Every structure is written in structure tokens, then in C-alpha cells.
Ligand SMILES: Nc1ncnc2c1ncn2[C@@H]1O[C@H](COP(=O)(O)OP(=O)(O)O)[C@@H](O)[C@H]1O
């Protein structure tokens with residue numbers, strides 16, 4: 108992995124729902140190998156920002172560049188194929204399909220995929236692989252979603268509040284998993300869980316009312332939870 | 339102040355317009371009669387479509403129920419046209435009394451399809467089940483059974499036109515009143531957010547049922563007027579394929595407004611009159627028109643007139659302001 | 668006894684055609700959340716194309732193939748040019764739009780073929796004798812083809828990756844896209860298959876009814892009742908509902924003639940009252956009762 112390269116570059120992004128503007132002049136850049144967090148209160152526009160980057164929403168203005176390619180008009184499925192995966196906030200797996208089918212589905216779109224590392228990371232999934240995904244617990248669903256995102260060896264994974272509603276011990280497991288993933292993959296995570304952020308963040312962006320109001324770059328400030336005020 | 343008074347006279351303007359046109363184009367009298375009747379029919383649909391957000395693919399059913407109840411009364415029971423129209427009114431009440439409770443609980447798409455089914459059942463009923471009474475596809479003729487009415491013998495087309503105008507005037511004022519009453523407001527609010535309205539203490543179901551009743555009664559009365567106009571009715575009046583006509587007329591006029599239905603009937607029948615003089619593929623034109631109106635023209639004729647009006651008013655005001663400013667200088 | 672047996676077989680063939688034709692509606696709703704009234708055009712055009720090809724070549728098989736192809740092509744054109752533009756609009760809007768397209772199609776049919784119904788002879792008059800009962804072979808062919816169609820579509824849905832993507836897309840369109848799957852292409856493919864089946868249904872029904880401009884209207888409501896009874900978006904449901912309605916029409920009509928027409932409507936009213944989501948429908952569809 109070439110550390111330090113600019114992987115994602117968002118420049119002065121504005122996003123609206125109809126006439127309602129919710130993201131204002133947001134600039135974010137993420138370098139290869141980093142673990143970057145995005146914090147902010149509910150309604151700050153975090154999900155909107157991620158969904159726009161992922162191609163589900165069209166920006167009103169601004170630039171999104173990924174790996175040197177402009178993503179402004181790229182649809183969601185193409186963005187995903189280029190190696191930028193987004194895991195929704197709602198933890199929806201395809202409940203009607205089995206775990207295996209869920210994984211097959213996410214392999215389907217990528218030529219270069221590998222199941223073994225994923226099973227190494229989540230051995231449990233392999234043991235219950237024929238189970239319907241709809242019956243999994245919240246934590247297991249999140250694991251499956253991460254597995255599905257990781258299967259195509261993406262360059263960047265964006266996660267939207269992955270620990271929301273999960274039990275403390277599951278969050279601890281997830282923290283370990285993020286650390287593990289971050290050795291091969293860049294992460295951009297929306298999160299409210301302070302200890303988790305403090306333990307693995309390289310940088311933290313703080314959003315408030317649709318704007319990025321602060322960027323915290325030093326380890327001291329991160330581990331002292333300097334960003335708490337934005338939550 | 340002035341504008342307010344003018345608004346109150348809206349229905350009178352419409353009636354006056356029809357009257358003047360009738361004398362300008364004396365051989366088009368049946369056309370103007372038809373527009374007036376169709377306006378009432380469109381008003382009925384507009385309550386569902388514009389105020390309640392329900393699209394019914396079965397309006398011809400209510401129309402033909404009204405037409406047949408008047409026709410059956412006049413053919414077999416009595417000769418008084420007014421009573422026949424009143425019978426259609428009662429049938430409308432009865433229909434909405436029976437159908438309202440279930441229909442008004444349905445979601446939009448079910449409502450649409452159930453009405454389409456009613457329409458098919460209606461045609462089946464008038465064409466085959468009741469063939470001994472309705473003569474099936476041959477239609478029911480009863481013009482000779484209609485008695486002379488006192489004051490104004492409405493068997494004469496020119497007199498019938500006046501009678502229709504009076505009915506239309508009454509209908510327009512009633513409609514205007516409904517639009518401005520709490521009922522109109524509540525209906526519109528309930529179509530976008532029924533839960534909230536319920537929360538505010540409105541019995542949404544009852545209000546909808548009431549509106550549905552008004553809509554059905556408008557349709558059955560229009561049906562009766564239509565059938566009396568010709569002294570004849572046949573099952574094709576209630577055909578499914580004609581369901582879109584009234585939807586289109588409503589859309590052309592502009593949905594959810596008081597005067598939209600009149601302009602819709604005018605625009606639709608005018609277009610039909612014009613098109614059918616050189617094209618017999620009516621469905622094709624109706625389909626294309628509906629798409630155009632839906633995608634490009636969704637405020638309708640009345641919306642356009644209002645826009646033009648407010649544009650004129652705006653420019654007028656600006657002009658006035660400007661002249662005041664220049665005067666100050 | 669023989670009468671009843673014949674009625675059941677005739678009913679099964681009706682079910683076969685109903686299934687083929689209703690699939691486009693069922694899938695249209697299941698995938699795109701759209702009530703696509705224009706689906707009956709594929710059926711009508713299928714019947715007319717069969718009529719044309721049979722008059723030109725004399726071959727019903729060619730006619731049926733032509734109908735299937737035309738159904739698919741029409742489905743492709745309508746889905747890619749129109750339906751895609753109205754997915755996100757509300758249900759009422761799309762219903763009026765697709766109904767308009769239906770009307771336009773009827774106009775086109777009238778323009779090409781005129782108003783008079785076209786008769787089409789049955790491709791085979793062979794009769795199969797089975798325990799004193801005579802059954803036209805043609806009816807059995809229809810039943811056979813419908814069964815094949817059902818198996819094919821079930822295989823497509825459950826065994827292929829396209830089918831899995833489709834089922835996932837029905838649950839959550841965005842998430843499938845997020846995996847990198849071009850869901851539009853999968854929807855189009857499926858829709859084209861369903862439209863082709865509707866065209867085939869038109870071909871198969873052509874010798875049994877008069878081929879007329881309004882034949883789609885006659886089928887529209889019955890097809891809708893099939894889909895509502897089966898539960899929108901469920902292929903198994905559509906099949907079971909088609910089976911039930913075929914018997915209602917055929918056996919019911921034998922008991923009392925008007926039931927052949929009114930029976931399906933009665934079934935629909937009962938369904939709506941007792942189980943608005945249909946036999947296999949999922950909760951929370953646009954069909955049902957207001958909250
Ligand atoms: N689909 C939508 N339509 C209109 N407004 C929306 C939509 N989704 C979110 N919003 C609004 O945009 C703002 C930002 O929402 P969101 O991006 O979900 O915030 P966050 O993820 O930070 O909680 C909120 O005010 C929300 O109400």
C-alpha cells in the first residue's frame with residue numbers, strides 16, 4: 108500500500124434535497140492508509156456527505172475525486188466497482204438471502220475477489236453460512252456487511268455509524284476488526300462512540316450544521332477527545 | 339377589495355360566458371350543454387383527485403348509474419324529468435352509502451383498481467344481467483315518455499340548456515363553498531398527512547366519506563342530465579376505456595381548484611370536437627394528451643389563467659410603483 | 668362428471684394464460700414499485716402479431732415466437748424510456764402515466780389493424796381422449812407451456828446470480844447498487860422476460876378469444892386480480908392465484924354462467940377484506956388499507 112497518497116479528495120461540496128441545502132462547501136481529503144473519522148450531531152449532514160461520495164446523491168456543486176478520477180457524475184454501482192464501498196447506516200443485509208448468497212452477490216460485481224481473508228477475519232460467518240441473513244443479530248449483520256464490502260478488496264471503505272445500537276463487547280470486537288482492516292484498506296467512518304475514535308483515529312473531521320468546522324490532526328488532541336464538543 | 343368581489347362572481351362569469359357563446363354559435367348549442375354537464379362530472383372527479391389524492395379508474399360507473407337510474411325511472415315509472423334527476427341523486431347517495439365505508443379505507447392503488455372493477459361490473463350489469471330492463475347494447479330510449487315540465491319545457495334543447503345552466507350555477511357555488519369550508523382544507527391536508535389530521539382530532543374517515551358522497555352525487559347527477567339530454571342511454575357510457583377521459587379533463591383544467599373542472603371540460607371537449615373531425619383514433623390522442631399534461635402542463639388551464647392573472651397584477655403593481663417613484667423624483 | 672373434468676382442464680389452461688400475462692404486473696410491482704397498466708399491451712400486441720404471422724406464413728409456432736419477441740421488445744422500450752423516469756414518482760402518477768401508454772397502444776393497434784376483431788383458428792384441432800372425456804390438445808399445450816414458464820422463472824430467481832441480485836434488489840435497491848451491481852440492467856432484463864411471457868400469453872390466447880383492440884382491457888382487470896390475490900411481487904403467489912382464478916372462471920361459469928365474469932371480482936373483494944396483502948404478499952405494500 109502506498110502510504111500517504113491522496114486517495115479521496117472532496118472539494119467545496121454542496122448537496123441539496125430538492126431546495127433544501129444540507130451540506131455546505133465541505134472539503135475533505137483522505138490519504139491512503141489512514142483511518143479518518145467524521146463526527147457531528149444527528150442531522151449534521153454526515154450521512155448525506157457519505158451518500159453523495161458513494162454516488163447515491165448528485166452534488167449541487169463541488170468536486171469529488173477518487174484515485175485521481177472525478178466521481179461527480181458517477182453512479183453508485185460504478186463507484187463501488189472502482190473500489191469505494193459504502194456501508195449504510197441502517198445495517199440492512201438482504202434478509203431473504205442466505206449469508207452465502209449475500210457474499211456471492213457482492214462477489215458478483217467484482218472480478219477480483221477473495222473469500223479467505225474475509226473468513227479469517229470473521230470465522231463465525233463461515234460456520235453459519237447457510238443461515239438466512241434476516242435472522243442475524245445486529246452485530247452479526249454489521250460483520251456480514253463489512254465482509255461483503257471487503258470481499259472485493261476495496262481501496263476505501265466508508266462506514267456510517269457502524270456501532271450504533273450494538274452491545275459494548277461487540278463494539279470492542281469491531282474496534283479490533285477496524286484495526287485489522289486498516290492495515291490493507293483506508294477507512295472513513297462516521298462515529299459517535301468516543302473511546303473507539305480515540306483508540307484508532309488518525310484524523311477526525313467535525314461537522315456542524317452541514318459544514319466542516321474543525322479538523323483534528325494530532326494524536327494528543329484525539330486521545331484527549333477534543334472533538335467531544337461537536338457531538 | 340375589488341378582486342375579492344370579482345372572485346365571488348366567478349360562477350356568474352362562467353355562466354355568462356356560456357350564454358354569450360350559445361348566441362354567438364347558435365348551432366353549437368348541444369356542445370355547450372355537453373360542456374356544462376361534463377363540468378359537473380369533472381367536478382365530482384376533481385373532489386377525489388384534486389382534494390383527496392385518489393385516482394379512480396371507475397368514474398364512468400357512477401356516471402352510468404346516474405344515467406340509468408334516471409332512464410329507468412322515465413322509461414318505466416314516471417314522466418317527470420325533475421323526479422328522474424332526483425332519483426339519480428338518491429341513487430348516488432345510496433351508492434356512496436354502500437361503497438363509501440370500504441372504499442374510503444383503502445389505499446390509493448386499491449381504490450383505483452376497485453373502481454375499475456366496479457366499472458367493468460357496471461357494464462356487465464347494464465349490458466347483460468339487466469338486459470330485460472335496459473335492452474342491453476341497443477340502449478334504452480325514453481324521450482317520448484318525458485312529460486312537459488311547467489314554466490320551462492325542458493324537452494326542447496334550447497330550454498334544456500337554460501335548465502342546465504341553472505344547475506351548473508348552483509353546482510359551482512356549492513363547490514366554491516366546499517372549497518372554502520373547513521371540509522376543503524381538511525381534505526387537502528388529510529390527503530398529504532392523514533395521521534396528523536387524525537392526531538389533530540379530525541375523523542378523517544368520516545370526512546373522506548362525506549367528500550366521496552359529494553363526488554358520487556355530482557357524477558350520478560351529471561349522468562342523469564346527460565341521459566335526459568339525449569332521451570337515451572346505452573352501456574358504452576360506462577365503459578372502462580372512458581375512465582381516462584374524465585381524468586384527463588380534470589388534469590387539463592388543473593386539479594384541486596374550483597374553476598379547474600369547467601376549464602377542463604371546455605378544453606377536453608373542445609379538443610375532442612376538434613380532433614374527431616379529422617381523426618377517429620380517439621384513444622391515441624387521449625393517451626398522448628394525458629402524458630403531455632402530466633409531464634409538461636401540470637397546473638392545467640386554470641393554473642395558467644391564474645399565473646397570467648398574477649403576472650398582470652404584478653406588472654401592474656410594479657408599473658404603479660415605478661410611476662410613483664418617478665413622480666417622487 | 669365429464670363436464671366437471673373438462674371444466675377443470677379448461678380452467679387450468681385459463682390459469683396458464685393468466686399466469687403468463689400477470690407476471691409482468693407482478694414483477695413490475697415487485698421490482699419497480701410501479702403499477703404498470705401498460706403491461707397488457709404486450710399481451711395484445713402478442714396476439715395481433717401472432718395473427719399477422721399466421722396469416723402470412725400459416726405457422727402458429729412462428730407466430731408464438733414472434734409474439735414473444737415483440738412482447739420483450741416492447742417491454743424493453745417502455746422500461747428504458749418511460750418507466751425508469753417515473754420510478755420515484757408517486758403511485759397514482761405512475762398509474763395514470765402507464766394507463767395513458769396503454770391507451771396510446773390501443774390507438775396504435777386500431778391504427779394498424781382497424782377496429783374489427785380478427786378470428787384466429789386453433790393451431791391444432793386434435794382431441795385427446797381420457798376416460799370418456801374429450802380434451803382439445805391445444806388446451807394441454809397451453810398448460811404445459813405455462814408450467815415450463817413457471818419453472819424457468821423460478822430457476823432464474825433462485826438459482827442464478829441475476830435472480831439473487833433481483834431478490835436482493837426487491838428488498839433494497841440501493842444496497843445492491845452499493846455492492847457494485849448494475850441493478851438497472853438486472854431490472855430491465857427481468858422486465859423484458861416478463862413482457863415476453865405476456866406476449867406469449869397473447870399468442871396462446873389468440874385462438875381462444877377474438878383478437879380485438881380492447882382485448883387488453885378485458886385481461887387487465889383479471890390479471891390485476893390475479894396479482895392482488897397472489898400478493899404483489901410474489902411469483903409463487905401469482906401462480907397459485909392464477910390456478911384459483913382459472914377454476915373460478917371455468918368451474919364457476921359451469922355452475923352459473925355469469926360467474927365466469929363476476930367470479931374474479933368477488934374473489935378480489937373477499938381478498939381485500941380478509942387479506943389485503945394477498946396470499947403470499949409482503950407487508951407494507953402500496954396495496955392494502957390506509958393506516
Ligand atoms: N431524503 C431526505 N430528504 C430531505 N431531507 C433530508 C433527507 N435525508 C436527510 N435530510 C435532512 O438532511 C439533514 C442531514 O441529514 P443526515 O445527512 O442524515 O444527517 P446525519 O447523518 O449527520 O445525522 C437533516 O436535516 C435531515 O433532516
Ligand SMILES: [Mg+2]
Nearest residue numbers: 153154155196
Ligand atoms: Mg446519519
